[in-house]
Structure formats: C-alpha cells, structure tokens
Amino acid sequence: MSFTLPPLPYSHDALAPYMSRETLEYHHDKHHQAYVDTGNKLLAGSPFEGQSLEQVVTGSYGKNAPLFNNAGQHYNHLHFWKWMKPGGGGTKLPGDLQKKITDDLGSFDKMKEEFVQAGVGQFGSGWAWLAVKDGKIVVMKTPNGENPLVHGAKPILGCDVWEHSYYIDYRNRRADYIKAFLDHLVNWEYVEEMYKAASGHKAAA
C-alpha cells in the first residue's frame, strides 16, 4: 500500500481569511504532496512496505529517520485538513468532549491557553496537540514530523506550527495563527470522532 494525497475536504479558499487560498495551495498541493512522493520512494522496498500508515509511523520512528519524517508528516497532514472546516472553532463542542476537556484540563479556556502555549513554545518546526494518554486528554507539542503516536498517546487535534503553515498569512506571528485556528477553524466534530476512536468507544449505532 502506498501513500496517496486526498483532495482537500473543502475548496482552497474556504478557510480565508484565517488561512488563505495561497497558503492552502502551497501547503496541501506542494508540501503535503512532497511528503507523499518522498514517503513512497522511501517506502518502496523497505521492511515497512504493505503496513498501515500508523504502523509505518510508529515502526520507523527512531529506526529510519527519512521514512519516519515523511510518513509522520503524511499522517499529520491527512488529519490536519480534516481538523479544520469553514466556520469552525468557537466554543460549542459536542457534549462528551466539552465535559472531558473541562475534567482533564480545567476548562475550555485553560485548554486553549495551554494549546497556544504549546504551539508557541515548540521551538522551530513542529506541532501542537490534544491527545488521549492513559485515558486523559492532554496538551502536547512535538518537533518536525513527530506526533503523539510515537509517545504512547493518540492525537485528537493537531495544529501545524511549521512556518509554512502561517508565514504567508501571519509572518512571524505564530500565536495569532494558533488563536485563529482555535477560534475560527477547528472542526470539533472530527476531534470528537477521533476522541471516540482513541478512547475505544464504538461510533453511535
């Protein structure tokens, strides 16, 4: 099984002005495409060929850096596009998730504060996350192509803080970008879907 780049789940201008058409064109059509292409070249003939993407990511971590970097970024970006939607963000979360975030992180606002802090504090390229670890929702940050999967956790929301995510629209103002992501872009329904899968719930029958 090789990696393929799915089209964006919305048009390239659907997230403007918080994320511009130009940013999405480069980010999805060029950066993500490059991770897919390079990943496929490195996957071919490797012991990881034929495994699921999650298996390639966790299996290549610490063993095959070039393959891990590209497989990790493929996984991260696949979800990143779905973690956003036009008219997303806000404070109305699907039931269970709101309560779980309040229980584990104090409040929705505290979660946001910690999430922004994680993204700003990730020095250089990387990601800020909400993840499920040992049954709890935690805020995490990881460098470059890493993600919570390789740290014993399951990601339920990720924000790409590589400069290519925000440089066209926000220049050096990373904090403004992460705040806009939370306030206007997050697709909380998809976060809930991943939360349910991560916590072993069956999808509602």
Place this chain on the structure above:
Amino acid sequence: MALNRRTLLAAAATIAATAGLPRFARAQATGPFTLPPLPYATNVFEPNIDAKTMEIHHDRHHQAYVTNLNNAVKDYPNVAAMPLQEILAKLNEMPEAIRTTVRNNAGGHANHSMFWEVMGPNGGEPEGELFAAITRDLGGVDTLKSRFNDAGLKVFGSGWVMVSVTPDGKLTLETRPNQDTPIMEGKRVLFGNDVWEHAYYLTYQNRRADYLKAWWNVVNWNKIGERYAAAKAGTLAI
C-alpha cells in the same frame, strides 16, 4: 534608576508616537545583548532575497532572539556578563531553569549575527588562503556549493547549513537543527545559510532548493576571507 526608567518611558512614548516609521528606532529590551543593525539596506539582495523577508527576518525574528535572551539572563548576572560565544560553549553549565531558552536564543542571536555579516553586495569571490582551504578541504568552490546545497536541502524542518573552521584553518561542512551551532562544541563558524522557512518562504515558498542556489549570489566572500583570517588568528568571536 528611577530616572533611567522615566527616560526610557519617555523614549518609548516618542517611539509609540512615530510607530512604524524608523526601522532601527524601535524600543529594545534593555540587557547585555543588542541587535546589530543590518550593514546594508533591506532591498540590496532583490531578487535573490526580497526586502520584506530581510526586514521581518532582522527586525522581528532576530530581535526576538535578542529580547528573549536578555529576558532569560536578567536574573543571572554572571551569565549576563559572559560573551555570547562563551555562553554557547558552556550550555551545560547554564542554570537549568534557563538552559533551553538560552540555547535557543543565544544560538539564534549568534547565528543571525553571523548570517548578516557573511552576506553583502559586491561580495567578490573566494581568494588566497580561503580559496586554498576550500580546495583542500571541500573539493573546490563548485563542489562546496553543490554539497552545501544538498546538505541544506536535507535538513528536515528548521535549521542551518554551515562551514565550520578550526584554529588551524580546517574547513568542515556541517548542518544543525533549529538554532544550534558548532560554537556549542567550541568550534567557529566560517559562514552559514539559514534554512528555516522564514528565511525564504515569501519568495520561494516550498522551493528551498531554489533559495539555496540563489543565496550564493548574495554571499560576501571578501568578508568570509576576513573571517577565515580571524579564525586562524583566534580572534573570530561568533
């Protein structure tokens, strides 16, 4: 002290009144480390590096490293009194509470100070001892350029591609993640290129290879020759 603070506040008010106008008059955090002014106009490297990139890179990114470094050392007078290269060479002796912040921001300050210096208009070509050392250690200027470009392209995420120099003049091609630098191992950097996306995104976007190639057009070989001589004389600080 009170007078100093009042003078500062007055200066800040003046600056606020003319906000956005003078590029170098912006309020800077007080502290031992300061942002060196760019030794040329921001547009001198067009079209290889655009003026907006130069402005944001110097006035915002580099300034942030300086400000964060000053903030980190403000309660540690013995660290604040140390030269930048010594801080970098003794990171494991830094107080743990500020070690990572110092590593990132002292590294960022040193790397960018070097970066502005090794670029310049009418920079000439490698000559004399520098030319001989490049031929001896790096296979010649053309080989150096292609190996340097390949290495820069392979840095995954933020980082630098550099040539380090020993006191006896030996050159080595190096890459480092984020704002790390060979100075952290007691070495000296002869020159280097910034491959953080902020260094090229406005003009080159995802095309880092094109940026690496174009960067040679703005390299100041005359200055690098001076740095090479200083490294051999033991006087190259950063």
